[in-house]
Amino acid sequence: MDPKRELTSVDLAALVAEFGAYEGAKVDKAYLYGDDLVRLKMRDFDRGRVELLLEVGEVKRAHTVAPERVPDAPGRPPQFAMMLRNRLSGADFAGVEQYEFDRILEFVFEREDGTTRIIVELFGQGNVAVTDGEYEVIDSLETVRLKSRTVVPGSRYEFPESRINPLTVSREAFDREMEDSDTDVVRTLATQLNFGGLYAEEVCTRAGVEKAMDIEDADEDVYDRLYGAIERLALDLRNGNFEPRLYVDDGDDENGDDSEDDESGADEGPAPVVDATPFPLEEHVELASEPYDSFLAALDDYFHRLELAEEEEPDPTDQRPDFDEQIAKHERIIEQQEGAIEGFEREADELRDQAELLYAEYGLVDEILSTVRQAREQDRPWDEIEERFEEGAERGIEAAEAVVGVDGSEGIVTVSVDGERIELVAQQGVEQNADRLYTEAKRVEEKKEGALAAIEDTREELEEIVDRRDRWEAEDAETDEADEADEEEGEDRDWLSESSVPIRENEPWFDRFRWFHTSDGYLVIGGRNADQNEELVKKYLEPGDKVLHTQAHGGPVTVLKATDPSEASSSDIELPESSIEEAAQFAVSYASVWKDGRYAGDVYAVDSDQVTKTPESGEYLEKGGFAIRGDRTYYDDTPVGVAVGIQCEPYTRVIGGPPSAIEGQAATTIELEPGRYAQADAAKRLYRRFRERFEDESFVRKIASPDRIQHFMPPGGSRIAEE
Known part of the structure; x- marks a missing residue:
């Protein structure tokens, strides 16, 4: 049986009930991994x-996870994540709803400045749309433009067309849907009633109805049994009658043979997970199952174990331990332990403060406790006691006003003393209640001591990991020279088929500009706006550099660098014509020429000493503008051309620019041409293509998010050239 990879509509109905326990939680931060998490x-x-x-x-999933299982934060928050942080930081989680019986969850967050809704589509291609309180789309991971519905920033979010909800369907509507079918019972439940395959089979099994029964053979008794099974399922979901299960395929055959006769003793590892459900299913009776206290916890374990099972087993003989991940994990644990210690200290102080308040307001508290004890001695019910306090509060009696709650099932009276809510055991006196609070504070202090000991153990483990990393790196250093020699001999690595591509990050000084390296190795940088154009001319233009610009208005200042800013500049360097032509193509591609949908434009080149920020008398230069003195060299009808690629050595990063330059520097490239897809949409298409090309999809996620790809794309619409 294939493992579940998408949550069902029944799963989402159960999750809505459990998510309610987190209402009031405050949002700290938001993150986006790749284009789908x-x-x-x-x-x-x-x-x-x-x-x-x-x-x-x-x-496709939506659930809480244990903090130690969350992926490490991406290094550069993409635009979508920054938008979420701006809207949600400090917001309260107000609740979640399932749309109809569809696989759509709507998470609602409230803040003083407004409401934000996160609508998660867990069907089809999947999507996350962020809207305001009136359902106007702020942004979405995917734009949707269909005849039936639209999800585009600036428009009102449109839900899919409503379908029948089997959990609320009337008996008359149920009969009509069944009678309108022309197939068997289980397919009718799956499609007409929208149960999907698994729960359509489950309803049949619970109702004792043959799944393959033709709908024409189903009589009133069959309908009664099916509708009754649906009602019971709906009742369990509404009332939260859950008994979550995680199902695994333990390899048992139909006769229950669990391979006890196998005396090899081989450890085949844990059984693969198959499903996680909010309650036991008859359809999974042949599978081994594990019970859980909550469905959220079951899903957390299920998807964690599914992810582990799908990861390729590393070869211990040549796989370098992920010391960075281990160190980061232990640092996170230490941070959590430090937070727990602070929490214990705060809790103990609060308990002691409550005990001291009881003595400070001894007379008031004693009056409340005495009143309750006397009433109970007279066999007065708790409801009547609570009503008496409410009546006393209305008359302004101080002791009655201090009572904020009465729980007869536990014998607890909750009072408010100096703004502090304190739970009192009604059958105990003031001193006993205070002693109980002091004792509880002492118990919390003991938990703190245990946490302090645990944090010391964690720190020792962290030191051992750091020591092992240092020893490993020292051994690696001995083979570095041999590896470098292999690279010099021209041994090409097939990065696309590598199961794990090592990350070599580097953020050069020019990364905030548009940039690429020519086929000859020269750096070309271009401004993204008027401020950067101004900066390039004033700060980075050196003797020997070439400046290129389009004849069309609105192009970036493009500088072909003869030397790096850290090197001594020289006007004696003769820049290759091939590099100048690539710089010219770069200049025309990132100008209004591309944005206007044209495929060629005119470009001119001048030496750096021909460029000035000083206008002639009567002239005026706008910000980012400059004046040219002397002759220009023209490159007429220069074709536009941009390729975006992923570089794996010497650094792992996205690069982009003229195809002739990029193709020789990247492990794989995708060529673009002017087209109809908006920049953000085209970037997502490229991201998915790159993920398909690399065996190590996680590598693409880490270094080539859609936002990072968009960084190297021309302004305006684009399309993939071979499409």
Whole structure:
């Protein structure tokens, strides 16, 4: 049986009930991984740190995860993540709803400056749309332009067309849907009633109805049994009657043979996970199952174990341990332990403060406790006691006003003393209640001591990992020269088929500009706006450089550097004509020529000493503008051309520019031409293409997010050249 990779509509109905426990949690930060995984980091008053994952790619899920299982934060927050942070930082989680019985969840967050809705589409291609309180789309991972619906920034979010909800369908509507079918019972439940395959089969099994029964053979008794099974399922979901299960395929055959006769003793590892459900399923009765306290916890374990199972087993003989990940994990644990210690200290102080308040307001508290004890001795019910306090509060009696709650099932009276809510055991006196609070504070202090010991152990483990990393790196250094020699001999690595591509990050000084290196190795940089154009001419233009610009208005200042700014400039360097032509193509491609949908434009080149920021008398230069003195060299009808690629050595990063330059520097490239796709949409298409090309998809996620790809794309619409 294939493992579940997408949540069902029944799963989402169960999740809505459990997510309610987190209402009131505050959002700290938002993250985006690749183009399909959103993470919200929140703080809950009772539970502490809460991590919510929303994934809409090949795996479609929405659930909380244990903090130690969250992926490390991406190095550069993309635009979508920054937008989420701006709208959600400090916001309260107000709740979540399922749209109809569709695989759509709507998370609502409230802040003083307004409401934000995150609508998660867990069907089809998947999508996450962010809207305001009136459902106007702020941004979305995917833009949708269909005849039936539109999801585009600036427009009102449109839900898919409503379908029948089997959990609320009336008996008359149920009969009509069944009678309108021309197939068997299970397919009718799956499609007409929208149950999907698994739960359509489950309803049949619970109702004792043959799945393959032709709908024409189904009589009133069959309809009664099916509708009754649906009602019971709906009742369990509404009332939260869950018994979550995680199902695994333990390899047992139909006779229950669990291979006890196999005396080889081979350890085949944990059984692969198959499904996680909010309650036991008859359809999974042949599978081994594990019970969980909550469906959210079951899903967390399920998808974690699914991810581990799908990762390629590393070869221990040549696989370098991921010391950075281990170090980061232990540092996160230390941070959590330090937070727990602070929490214990705060809790102990609050308990002691409560005990001291009881003595400070001894008379008031004693009056409340005495009143309750006397009433109970007279066999007065708790409801009547609570009503008496409410009546006393209305008359302005101080002791009655201090009572904010009465719980007869536990014998607890909650009072408010100097703004502090304190729970009192009604059958105990003031001193006993205070002693209980002091004892509880002492118990919390003991937990703090345990946490202090644990944090010392974690720090020792961290030191051992750092020592092992240092020893490993020292051994690696001995083979570096041999590896470099291999590279010099021209041994080409097939990066696309590598199961794990090592990350070699580098952020050069020119990364904030548009840039590329020519086929001859010369740096070309261009301004993204008037401010950067101004900066390039004033700060980075050196003797020997070439400046290129389009005849068309609105082009970037493009500088072909003869030397690096850290090197001594020289006007004696003769720049190759091939580099100048590539710089010319760069200049025309990132100008209005591309944006206007044209395929060629005129470019001129001048020496750096011909460029000045000083206008002639009567002239005026706008910000980013400059004046040219002397002759220009023209490159007429220069064709536009841009390729975006992923470079794997000497650094791992996205690069972009003229195809003739980029193709020789990247492991793989995609060529673009002017087209109809907006810049953000085209970037997402490229991202998906790159992920398909690399065996190590996680590598693409880490270094080539759609935002990073967009950084190297021309302004205006684009399309992939071979499409």
